[in-house]
Amino acid sequence: MILPLRGLTTSRLPSLHHHKPPPPRTATISSALSIPDEALTSRGFTFHRTPQNLNLDHLNSVFVAVGFPRRDPEKIKVALEHTDSMLWVEYEKTKKPVAFARATGDGVFNAIIWDVVVDPSFQGIGLGRAVMERLVEELVSRGIVNIALYSEPRVLGFYRPLGFVADPDGIKGMVYSRKNNKKKSQFL
Amino acid sequence: MQTSSSASSLCAVDCIFNRSNQQPYPSSFNFNLGLPTGSRKLKVSKLNAGFWESIRSGLIKNNTTQVIEPPSSPEEEEEPLPQEFVLVEKTLPDGTVEQIIFSSGAEVDIYDLQALCDKVGWPRRPLSKLAAALKNSYMVATLHSVKKSAGEELTGPSSGKKLIGMARATSDHAFNATIWDVLVDPSYQGQGLGKALIEKIIRALLQRDIGNITLFADSKVVEFYRNLGFEPDPEGIKGMFWYPRF
Numbered sequence: 001m002i003l004p005l006r007g008l009t010t011s012r013l014p015s016l017h018h019h020k021p022p023p024p025r026t027a028t029i030s031s032a033l034s035i036p037d038e039a040l041t042s043r044g045f046t047f048h049r050t051p052q053n054l055n056l057d058h059l060n061s062v063f064v065a066v067g068f069p070r071r072d073p074e075k076i077k078v079a080l081e082h083t084d085s086m087l088w089v090e091y092e093k094t095k096k097p098v099a100f101a102r103a104t105g106d107g108v109f110n111a112i113i114w115d116v117v118v119d120p121s122f123q124g125i126g127l128g129r130a131v132m133e134r135l136v137e138e139l140v141s142r143g144i145v146n147i148a149l150y151s152e153p154r155v156l157g158f159y160r161p162l163g164f165v166a167d168p169d170g171i172k173g174m175v176y177s178r179k180n181n182k183k184k185s186q187f188l
Numbered sequence: 189m190q191t192s193s194s195a196s197s198l199c200a201v202d203c204i205f206n207r208s209n210q211q212p213y214p215s216s217f218n219f220n221l222g223l224p225t226g227s228r229k230l231k232v233s234k235l236n237a238g239f240w241e242s243i244r245s246g247l248i249k250n251n252t253t254q255v256i257e258p259p260s261s262p263e264e265e266e267e268p269l270p271q272e273f274v275l276v277e278k279t280l281p282d283g284t285v286e287q288i289i290f291s292s293g294a295e296v297d298i299y300d301l302q303a304l305c306d307k308v309g310w311p312r313r314p315l316s317k318l319a320a321a322l323k324n325s326y327m328v329a330t331l332h333s334v335k336k337s338a339g340e341e342l343t344g345p346s347s348g349k350k351l352i353g354m355a356r357a358t359s360d361h362a363f364n365a366t367i368w369d370v371l372v373d374p375s376y377q378g379q380g381l382g383k384a385l386i387e388k389i390i391r392a393l394l395q396r397d398i399g400n401i402t403l404f405a406d407s408k409v410v411e412f413y414r415n416l417g418f419e420p421d422p423e424g425i426k427g428m429f430w431y432p433r434f
Contacts, residue, residue: 071363079362082326104360106321109313112358112366112402136430146429148404153424164428170407173427174418175400176390 033133035126044092045127047134051080054088058096066117084111085142087135089127099127101135103147111139113149132162148173269392275331275384283338288352288381292329292392296322300351308371326359329389331372331381352376355385357393357401365393367403386416404429 037047048054056073064070079102080086086102098119105111113135118128139147150173151159156166167173272291279285298319302312322328331353352373359365367389372382393401404427405413410420421427 075362079360079364082359082361104358104364104366105324106356106358106368107324108317108320110358110366110368112364114360114364145431148427148429150402150425151428153426156426156428159428163431165430165432166426166428168429168432171404171427171429172407172410172420173402173425174405174410174413174420175402175422175425176417177419177422178394178417 033130033137035130035133040089040127040130045098046090046092048088048090049086049138051077051083051086053090054080054097056080059088059100062097062100062117062119063115065120068115068117085135085138087131087138089131091122098122099131101131103135103139105139105144108143110146110148111144113147116149128158129162132159136162150175268395269388275381276379285336285338287334287336288376289332289334290329290384290388291332292327292388294328294330294332296328296330296354297351298322301354304351304354304371304373307373310371322356324358325356325368326361326365327389327392328354328356329385329392330354331376331385333376353381353385355389357389359393359398361398363398364400364402365398367401370403382412383416386413390417 040047056076060070060073060076082104083102084105084107086100088097088101089099090096091098096119099117099122101113101116103111103113113132116128116132118131136147139145149159149164151164151166269292271293272289274287275290276288277285278287298315301318301322302315306312330351333348333350333352335348335350353371353376355367355370357365357367367386370382370386372385390401403413403418405418405420414420
């Protein structure tokens with residue numbers, strides 16, 4: 001059978017969304033990193049893209065330090081095993097993770113970035129930006145251009161300069177809430 | 189004639205499940221196909237043939253009643269959601285019976301899916317990528333319509349079976365899931381099928397302990413999802429996209 005090969009897919013298809021085909025997107029998205037690898041490695045930070053050597057208890061501590069609920073490390077392990085792309089920064093002196101981000105998705109059309117964190121003691125020096133730029137760059141290089149995330153209101157300003165737009169064309173991020181489920185309320 | 193054909197269907201069922209089945213027909217809609225993916229289509233239709241008898245005898249009260257499966261019970265119910273079941277059954281004036289079958293484990297014919305995407309007006313996507321996206325999805329839920337004329341036997345592997353709806357979810361298998369590509373054939377819209385699709389997906393995800401279920405909704409369908417329990421911008425958290433093409 002002959003598959004209609006059309007090159008890089010360009011259409012973005014959120015739930016029940018219909019629109020005319022967008023113009024083809026060429027691969028000239030700027031991949032200039034605002035902080036080159038060198039600038040960070042020379043200061044004792046190394047990048048990793050797999051969960052190998054990542055101490056999950058240390059990672060969990062970073063999550064807790066920034067205000068995430070503490071999660072079961074076994075569950076974190078499962079999540080990382082089923083995560084398409086991730087990037088974490090190790091501080092050479094302590095061998096601990098100080099910045100992290102990961103993306104899940106279908107590997108061809110869509111990706112969602114989760115758990116973007118920087119250890120509070122290491123915030124403000126560009127690690128978060130460095131992690132995000134590289135994660136996005138990796139996704140784009142795999143042809144995934146529909147990259148989304150859920151941002152807390154206080155960090156919208158962190159994502160905007162990275163190229164993220166909130167509610168584009170009125171598209172809303174929505175989350176299922178069990179207490180909103182009317183049927184369930186009968187049993188409360 | 190129906191008895192003998194059911195017997196032959198029984199043999200097929202026995203072969204598939206490799207166990208002795210003393211009952212004449214499947215006793216309930218709750219069956220787990222668990223079949224190797226390549227052979228699923230043929231065996232589904234044989235199983236459905238055995239189904240028809242149980243449906244006719246047990247379910248149809250009168251010829252025009254549209255029987256709908258009991259409303260989804262809350263998540264507290266111990267019984268796991270069956271992988272495939274009849275969502276709706278309708279008898280048309282000419283005696284044709286149509287079933288809408290929900291499945292969370294069915295193989296999706298990529299060409300059928302592309303045809304369905306065309307029907308709802310979505311831009312075309314390369315078939316190979318469609319296939320990869322489905323393969324990499326944590327859950328793919330489908331709605332198929334199966335039609336059978338009065339007295340007709342379900343013969344071929346996909347005779348009368350049409351893909352009329354789909355939704356899929358990606359997930360990290362632990363914390364988060366995101367629902368994408370929700371679509372229902374326009375000729376089947378307005379009957380609550382999209383709602384049923386989403387409700388079943390949610391239930392299946394919650395049963396697997398995936399607590400954070402998310403999606404991105406066009407402004408026009410925010411209400412639709414709100415009515416299903418989704419909240420936009422919870423606590424001010426905003427969905428953001430990287431250089432969206434709008």
